[in-house]
Amino acid sequence: MSKFDEIDEFLEVEAIDTPINSKAPKKDQIEKKRDDETIDYEYTRGNLYSLIEKGQEALDSILEVAQEGQQPRAYEVVSQLLKNVGDTADKLMDLQQKKKELTKDDNKSPTTVNNSLFVGSTSDLSKLLKKGIINNKVENEEEWSHSTNLYKKVV
Numbered sequence: 001m002s003k004f005d006e007i008d009e010f011l012e013v014e015a016i017d018t019p020i021n022s023k024a025p026k027k028d029q030i031e032k033k034r035d036d037e038t039i040d041y042e043y044t045r046g047n048l049y050s051l052i053e054k055g056q057e058a059l060d061s062i063l064e065v066a067q068e069g070q071q072p073r074a075y076e077v078v079s080q081l082l083k084n085v086g087d088t089a090d091k092l093m094d095l096q097q098k099k100k101e102l103t104k105d106d107n108k109s110p111t112t113v114n115n116s117l118f119v120g121s122t123s124d125l126s127k128l129l130k131k132g133i134i135n136n137k138v139e140n141e142e143e144w145s146h147s148t149n150l151y152k153k154v155v
Helices: 005-011 027-033 036-069 072-106 122-131 141-147
Strands: 115-118 151-154
16 A cells, blocks of 8 residues: 555545656756767867876976986977977967857847837827938937927837
């Protein structure tokens, strides 16, 4: 006997076991929905981090060899490796900037919205249209806004 049998008897209903379908997406579905840009970004970022770390390790080793041997070629290799590690770090920063630009374009929305509201009868509207007030033909809005209260700007 389950804990709900008494309730079923009282309500004169029969309990039916049905599987519960959860609306929450499964972990596999979430992984499939990730877009290619995000996957590429994470892959590239991981590669750049790996290159920087390996470059720093190699730089330490080559610097020791250059100091022991005191040969100009060894120091030239060290300077080239320093430049390559620095360039890779710059690429990592460029990657961050490009990612921000990609996400920034998606969130564009209008910043200002101006709505106009006409309060008046159709005859008043036709008079204003003939004068050119509503069609933006009047250069000085203050002149007519004080004389008539029919056209209001709503922000």
